[in-house]
Amino acid sequence: MKQLKFGIIGIGNMGSGHALSIMAGKVPELNLVAVADRRETRRQWAQDNLPNVKIFNEGTDLINSGLCDALIIATPHYQHPVLAQEAFAKKINVISEKPAGVYTKQVREMNEAAEKSGVTFGVMFNQRTNSVYRKMRELVQNGELGEIMRVNWIITDWFRTQSYYDSGDWRGTWAGEGGGVLLNQCPHQLDLLQWICGMPNEIQAFALTGHWHDIEVEDDVTAYLKYPNGATGVFITSTGDYPGTNRFEVSLEKGKLICENDKLTLYKLDDSIRTICKTSKEGFARPEVYVEEVETDGENPQHVGILRNFARHILIGEPLIARGEEGINGLTVSNMIHLSSWLKRPVSLPIDEDLFLSELNKRRAGSKAKKETGTDTTANLSGTY
Amino acid sequence: MKQLKFGIIGIGNMGSGHALSIMAGKVPELNLVAVADRRETRRQWAQDNLPNVKIFNEGTDLINSGLCDALIIATPHYQHPVLAQEAFAKKINVISEKPAGVYTKQVREMNEAAEKSGVTFGVMFNQRTNSVYRKMRELVQNGELGEIMRVNWIITDWFRTQSYYDSGDWRGTWAGEGGGVLLNQCPHQLDLLQWICGMPNEIQAFALTGHWHDIEVEDDVTAYLKYPNGATGVFITSTGDYPGTNRFEVSLEKGKLICENDKLTLYKLDDSIRTICKTSKEGFARPEVYVEEVETDGENPQHVGILRNFARHILIGEPLIARGEEGINGLTVSNMIHLSSWLKRPVSLPIDEDLFLSELNKRRAGSKAKKETGTDTTANLSGTY
Numbered sequence: 001m002k003q004l005k006f007g008i009i010g011i012g013n014m015g016s017g018h019a020l021s022i023m024a025g026k027v028p029e030l031n032l033v034a035v036a037d038r039r040e041t042r043r044q045w046a047q048d049n050l051p052n053v054k055i056f057n058e059g060t061d062l063i064n065s066g067l068c069d070a071l072i073i074a075t076p077h078y079q080h081p082v083l084a085q086e087a088f089a090k091k092i093n094v095i096s097e098k099p100a101g102v103y104t105k106q107v108r109e110m111n112e113a114a115e116k117s118g119v120t121f122g123v124m125f126n127q128r129t130n131s132v133y134r135k136m137r138e139l140v141q142n143g144e145l146g147e148i149m150r151v152n153w154i155i156t157d158w159f160r161t162q163s164y165y166d167s168g169d170w171r172g173t174w175a176g177e178g179g180g181v182l183l184n185q186c187p188h189q190l191d192l193l194q195w196i197c198g199m200p201n202e203i204q205a206f207a208l209t210g211h212w213h214d215i216e217v218e219d220d221v222t223a224y225l226k227y228p229n230g231a232t233g234v235f236i237t238s239t240g241d242y243p244g245t246n247r248f249e250v251s252l253e254k255g256k257l258i259c260e261n262d263k264l265t266l267y268k269l270d271d272s273i274r275t276i277c278k279t280s281k282e283g284f285a286r287p288e289v290y291v292e293e294v295e296t297d298g299e300n301p302q303h304v305g306i307l308r309n310f311a312r313h314i315l316i317g318e319p320l321i322a323r324g325e326e327g328i329n330g331l332t333v334s335n336m337i338h339l340s341s342w343l344k345r346p347v348s349l350p351i352d353e354d355l356f357l358s359e360l361n362k363r364r365a366g367s368k369a370k371k372e373t374g375t376d377t378t379a380n381l382s383g384t385y
Numbered sequence: 386m387k388q389l390k391f392g393i394i395g396i397g398n399m400g401s402g403h404a405l406s407i408m409a410g411k412v413p414e415l416n417l418v419a420v421a422d423r424r425e426t427r428r429q430w431a432q433d434n435l436p437n438v439k440i441f442n443e444g445t446d447l448i449n450s451g452l453c454d455a456l457i458i459a460t461p462h463y464q465h466p467v468l469a470q471e472a473f474a475k476k477i478n479v480i481s482e483k484p485a486g487v488y489t490k491q492v493r494e495m496n497e498a499a500e501k502s503g504v505t506f507g508v509m510f511n512q513r514t515n516s517v518y519r520k521m522r523e524l525v526q527n528g529e530l531g532e533i534m535r536v537n538w539i540i541t542d543w544f545r546t547q548s549y550y551d552s553g554d555w556r557g558t559w560a561g562e563g564g565g566v567l568l569n570q571c572p573h574q575l576d577l578l579q580w581i582c583g584m585p586n587e588i589q590a591f592a593l594t595g596h597w598h599d600i601e602v603e604d605d606v607t608a609y610l611k612y613p614n615g616a617t618g619v620f621i622t623s624t625g626d627y628p629g630t631n632r633f634e635v636s637l638e639k640g641k642l643i644c645e646n647d648k649l650t651l652y653k654l655d656d657s658i659r660t661i662c663k664t665s666k667e668g669f670a671r672p673e674v675y676v677e678e679v680e681t682d683g684e685n686p687q688h689v690g691i692l693r694n695f696a697r698h699i700l701i702g703e704p705l706i707a708r709g710e711e712g713i714n715g716l717t718v719s720n721m722i723h724l725s726s727w728l729k730r731p732v733s734l735p736i737d738e739d740l741f742l743s744e745l746n747k748r749r750a751g752s753k754a755k756k757e758t759g760t761d762t763t764a765n766l767s768g769t770y
Contacts (some may be wrong), residue, residue: 020618144497151627151703156636164668204591206609206617222609222617224591229432232591232607235618241535241636242658243674245643251626252540258630276546277597283549289628 003313004093007034007071007082009059011042013049013096013122015074018303021048027306029311030070030305036062047246057110062188063090070314071123072307075103076170077178081110084324088117095122095310100327102178103354103360104335111325121324122310127188127194128321129305130266131296136250138255139266139294146253146272151197151225151233157244158185158237158343172215173369180217180358181239182207182334190330191322193235197250197330200225200233207341216367221282223337235337251273264294291359389696392419392456394444394468396427399482399509400459403688404435406411415455415694421447423519442760444468449477455479456694457509461555462487464564466495469709471746473502480507480695484573487563489743490738494733496710506709512573513580513706514690515648516681522581522644522757524651525678531638531657534608536582536618540610543622544631545572550600558754563745565602566624567592567719575706575715577726578620582635584714585610585618585721587733592726597625599753608722622724642679649679 004021005175006022008015015035022032022116035046036056056062070093073083081101087094094114095125100123101107109355116122125135131343139145158181170176177183180191194200205223212219219240225233238244248259253272270291301308312318332351339356340347391407393400400420407417420431431440441447444460446470454479456734458468466486472479473752479499485508499506512518524530543566546692555561562568567575590608604625610618623629627651633644638657643650653675661670686693690706697703717736724741725732 044454054656061492111504135761144536150541150621150623151628152621154537154634155496159658159662161665161668161670162663163666167605167668182679193411204590208617211615222619224609226608232593232605234621236535236619238535240658240662241641242639242654242672245458245494245537249539249630256626256630267628269627272596273544274626277544279549281544281548281554283546285544285546287627319575330665340728366637 001029001104002315003029003031004069004314005033005067006030006311007036007062007068007072008032009062009073010075010097011035011046012074013216015072015207016042016049018074018307019046019053021304021307023050025305027311029315034062034067038102060086062142063092068092070120070311073097076176078094081106081181084110084121085113086121088121091117091119093310093314094191095290095307096324096327097124098327099183099325099331099334101331102183103353103355103357104328104332104351107328107331108353111328114324120310120320122306122313122315122320123322123324123327124303124306125191125195125300125322125327126193128250128303130300131298132262133192134257135294135296136248136259136264139257140196140250140252142197145249145255145257145268146251146274147229148197148227148231148250149320150231150249150251151193151227152187152247152249153172153189153193154236154245154247154317155178155186155189156236156238156241157246158239159242159244160213161241161242162213165213170369172213172217173367174216174360174363175367175382177217178364179334180215181221181237182337185239186237186334187330189235189237190333191326194329194333195326197233198227200333201228202226202346203333203336203340204338204346205340207337212238216363218344219343221337223340235364264296266294267294268290280314293363309346386414387456387700387764388414388416389611389699390418390420390452391415392447392453392457393417394421394447394456395460395482396420396422396431399457400457401427401430403457403459403692404431404438406692408435408688413695414693415701415741419447419450419452438469445471446579448472453477455505455696457508458482461566463559466491469495469506470498473498473504473506476502476504478505479709479725480509480597480692480697481709481712481735482509483576483712484568484716484719485709486510486740487568488738489717489736490742491714492713492716493738496713499709505695505699505705507691507698507710508707508712509688510573510576510580510707510712511687511690511691512577514687515685516683517644517647518577518581519648519681520681521644522634524642525581525635525637530640530642530653532614533582533612533635533637534618535634536578536612537632537634538574538578539621539630539632540571541621541623541626542631544627544629545598545623545624547598555754557602558752559601559745559748560613560752560754562602564719564723565594565600565604566606566622567603569620570624571719572715574620574622575709579714579718580711582618583612583718584734585718585732586613587611588721588725589731590719590722592722597623601748603723603726606722609723633664649681651677651679653677659661683687700756
């Protein structure tokens with residue numbers, strides 16, 4: 001199979017991991033030809049570890065070098081849409097690390113640019129490759145269990161210390177990250193939530209800032225979700241709890257799914273509980289429940305799986321697991337949670353993107369992070385995210 | 386041991402159960418001498434099943450008969466404080482079924498009357514006798530695990546069909562019950578919540594009325610709780626879900642407790658995670674967690690346990706498990722959830738009891754239930770609650 005000439009912009013935690021996977025031959029469809037990072041220590045790391053790979057200071061220079069057919073953007077959040085649009089203009093295929101961006105207005109522009117360019121646009125939603133979540137999606141979406149009635153995701157196993165936030169002056173700041181646990185830790189879960197259950201259309205949320213840490217952004221979040229069909233739910237997350245919980249429960253008309261400890265349990269009914277509710281003559285009806293641990297294919301290729309799929313989509317038309325354009329969905333949920341918390345009222349779809357941005361910008365303006373980390377240049381802080 | 390001469394007002398589901406327990410000798414401290422019920426079928430049942438027990442139509446007549454040292458009130462909710470105060474005036478010891486009443490203003494008056502009378506006042510919080518909850522309370526309250534950080538109780542295993550609500554014209558109505566799942570199904574959990582974790586001091590809640598059933602009152606509730614120390618939590622309940630969940634999770638500084646399927650699991654740390662958060666040099670610190678299923682004494686005497694304790698308190702001064710005066714706490718949480726849902730804003734302690742009552746009365750005035758079920762007489766509907 002032909003290989004794609006591949007570039008990586010930002011070789012911090014995530015980018016360097018991708019580089020090593022490719023160098024180790026785990027993504028045979030990609031040939032790593034170039035990397036970029038503004039930080040000297042990371043470029044030195046590249047020199048030492050990535051033989052025959054061209055090293056740039058600036059992502060823009062990598063994009064303009066003509067060396068790459070495709071690239072991944074693994075810089076701080078605000079830069080994802082900026083660099084993606086530069087690459088689309090050069091007809092380079094792009095995969096973006098999560099989140100797609102910090103505010104949907106910018107991501108919407110990126111999506112439009114992607115469509116106009118005609119190149120492939122992907123997003124690193126590696127959790128979509130987890131067999132448990134794939135199976136959960138299949139069971140929810142194939143209709144056999146009927147409509148969703150309730151969604152509870154308690155995802156509090158993101159414990160981070162103060163020293164984590166102190167490790168980079170962009171961390172935990174509105175200017176540097178544009179948010180806290182929602183933007184940094186939860187993009188996967190917010191994507192899976194909508195990928196499996198569809199988009200909530202109204203949210204009232206309580207995002208507490210600096211609750212467990214000395215940071216500007218949220219580290220304790222409870223969101224109440226309402227769905228178009230009347231289902232309700234909660235999404236609860238935190239970087240202060242330990243040991244945390246990761247328990248994702250979806251109640252449907254004909255059964256309940258619980259995903260906890262990498263195990264998916266199905267509680268299945270013969271008939272819809274909505275029908276039984278309306279027609280049973282018994283006040284305390286207790287229809288039989290069939291409990292089973294759901295078998296999956298067990299495959300969980302994560303980042304390598306997404307990179308291979310992205311490359312094979314370009315090379316041989318394999319269906320894309322995570323279209324870049326879908327990155328806006330989880331981010332929309334994140335933006336709704338923030339906006340509702342700021343305004344102290346429910347927020348419905350479609351959200352007022354200008355209002356969100358003006359509220360975000362108020363917080364960026366008051367941020368203690370270096371201002372340049374929030375501007376339109378690649379941050380000089382890559383390497384620590 | 387001396388026996389108390391005992392009366393039961395309201396011999397529906399609960400009252401008849403208590404009567405049979407006493408007749409079977411399960412509560413040796415009590416001698417059942419009188420019952421009252423306005424419904425002919427229930428009095429006939431008493432005639433057939435309760436030999437040598439005096440039968441009254443009216444609770445008031447039982448109270449005034451001079452036959453009883455102590456009695457239990459097992460009528461519809463609104464009547465609990467009314468009858469209790471009549472009994473206090475006659476120096477009769479009283480145990481009330483849950484909830485203590487429908488609105489705290491009325492319950493506060495009942496509590497004041499109880500104190501003034503000097504008799505014993507208890508409340509049927511039989512779940513306080515469950516060894517798992519007793520152990521959970523001990524572990525939270527003895528301080529070894531530090532302060533509470535998060536409380537999540539998903540208690541959705543209250544499935545009821547439409548025919549349940551249709552079985553009495555007071556059911557599911559503001560005039561008849563004064564609320565739905567919060568007043569009828571959840572008083573035990575709302576009491577345990579505050580008994581184990583203390584009172585939340587602010588609540589914003591979403592009590593959806595008639596969401597799963599054709600009823601006036603709430604059958605789907607999500608409440609966001611804030612505690613004085615900064616802890617947060619959710620309380621989620623419904624009579625529409627099936628199979629439901631009963632999962633009570635409390636995160637503390639030095640461990641986490643999860644109560645599910647009658648099993649209590651403790652995840653214990655050596656040090657406070659708050660200290661580790663502030664002092665660890667590791668950004669991703671993962672201190673060791675010791676997991677154990679907590680052993681309890683296994684005793685769970687429920688209603689009989691509460692009745693025996695109530696009697697033994699009067700007879701020999703045994704400490705009371707569930708003081709009547711504490712019934713106001715869970716009801717306050719319930720009233721806060723309703724008031725917040727009605728006003729669509731957070732409600733803090735102390736709640737505005739007059740505002741609550743005026744909002745409740747608006748709903749009672751528009752209720753389709755027979756007006757007399759909400760008045761100051763014993764409802765003619767006992768026997769079906």
